[in-house]
Amino acid sequence: MNRWSGPAPDHRPDPGGPAIHSRTTIPTAAEAGAWAEVLVRHRLLHTAVLVPNGQWLVQHAPQDSVRVLDGAAAMVELAAQIQHHTRTTRNRIR
Structure with missing residues (x-):
């Protein structure tokens, strides 16, 4: 394999880099529920x-106002935003 044909076998994408994945399915209520549970358990949200x-x-x-999210897709999007914020903040600290 020449050096211009693609990434090296040990190449790992930059975890703080831009998200390049796009969904091909609509988030389900079960997926949104799983993300909500994880966010609350890890204290990234007070309640969901x-x-x-x-x-x-x-x-x-606890002192913040309650936000209303319109369905599973909005909950999964919030999880993605929190995850992105957590990763970019952690990478700046290192």
Whole structure:
């Protein structure tokens, strides 16, 4: 393999680099619930509650106002934003 034909076998993408993945499926309620549970367990959100109409009520900290997210896709998008913020902040500290 010449050096211009692609990345070396030990190449690893920059974890702080831009996200290049795009979804090909719509997030499900189960996926959104799993992300909500992880975010609350790791104290990245204070609370996340699924209401019967499919919306999510989230609060970043106990004193913050409650945000209303419109469905599973919005919950998964919030998880992605929090994950991106956490990764970029961690890389700046190193």
